[in-house]
Amino acid sequence: MNFILHKTFSELDPTEWNALLSESIGDVPFLRYEYLSAWWETRGGGEWEMAELALVSAREDDRLVGIAPLFLTEYDGKQALMLLGSIEISDYLDLIVRADDLSRFLSGLLDILASDLALAWSSLDWYNLPDDSPTLAALEAESAKRGWSYATEPFRPSLSVPLPGDFDTYLAGINKKQRHEIRRKMRRAEADERNVRWYIVEDESTLNAEIDAFLSLMANDHHKEEFLSEVMRAQMRTSVHAAFKAGWLQLAFLEVDGNKAAGYLNFDYGNRIWVYNSGLDFNFGDLSPGWVLLGYLLKWANENGRDEFDFMRGDEDYKYKFGGIRRDVMRVKVKR
Secondary structure (H helix, E strand, O other): OEEEEEOOHHHOOHHHHHHHHOOOOOOOHHHOHHHHHHHHHOHHHHOOOOOEEEEEEEEEOOEEEEEEEEEEEEEOOEEEEEEOOOOOOOOOOOOEEOHHHHHHHHHHHHHHHHHOOOOOOOEEEEEEEEOOOHHHHHHHHHHHHHOOEEEEEEEEEEEEEEOOOOHHHHHHOOOHHHHHHHHHHHHHHHHOOOOEEEEEOOOHHHHHHHHHHHHHHHOOOHHHHHHOOHHHHHHHHHHHHHHHHHOOEEEEEEEEOOEEEEEEEEEEEOOEEEEEEEEEOHHHHHHOHHHHHHHHHHHHHHHOOOOEEEEEEOOOHHHHHOOOEEEEEEEEEEEO
């Protein structure tokens, strides 16, 4: 297996990257070429001011076997190799490699990382690996072989809802009180004397205006307003455009008399809806616009054959009310 350390994204082919991802152990939107290259442009929306790209690819008989999307930075008092996308704005991360190739790829990767004197790292500090990722066990085994320390811990909870393919069947599977509450709020919105409608953005010519509207809704929340620095806004714009061009953006709004009352920025990828962020206009609180829009999106996902509605990181109460099932994303740390 031939390993190459890349210092720029341009050295790797986007089509080949995404084709490998589609067969990999963790086919998530946060590992797509267009997402991670956009993330790197702004260093995660300004999260990492000092960082050195360290993409590692492996080929065998001219076949792309694996990609380790890494960067080097000072973190937690050490020079650490971290996964691109870390930490705050990419909910799930992993290596990009087929299951059958994982052990060989990881073994060779650690050999290369240990022998490359240009990478003066002392730890691997990888966040946001799903708790069922096979990388966890493989990395523990490879670390033990080398006498390196290995530690893992839950980082944040993540909730998702399996979808049965029918909205009424989905509702029947959640708490009775919440089922009635969702139905009541959706019926109330439909019966309101104002013009209440929802839609998914499909026209690229309106996309910039729709992004502006969504960011304005987000900024109504004080904590989200602080989060939305200029560089973070640039990061989100780039990511939204990249997802739209690649065909996996789901930007949806609920409008009341033409005024945007709620918005959801989701990814429609891999037969799953990934709920990335949301925003509300609190002046329309009487309609519970966030709940109503979420109800419509769940109805749409069921009717359009999506298998899962992933709320991703965070254990907010509403996610449980909509039937969310908890798992964890992990932090794993290896010291040599």
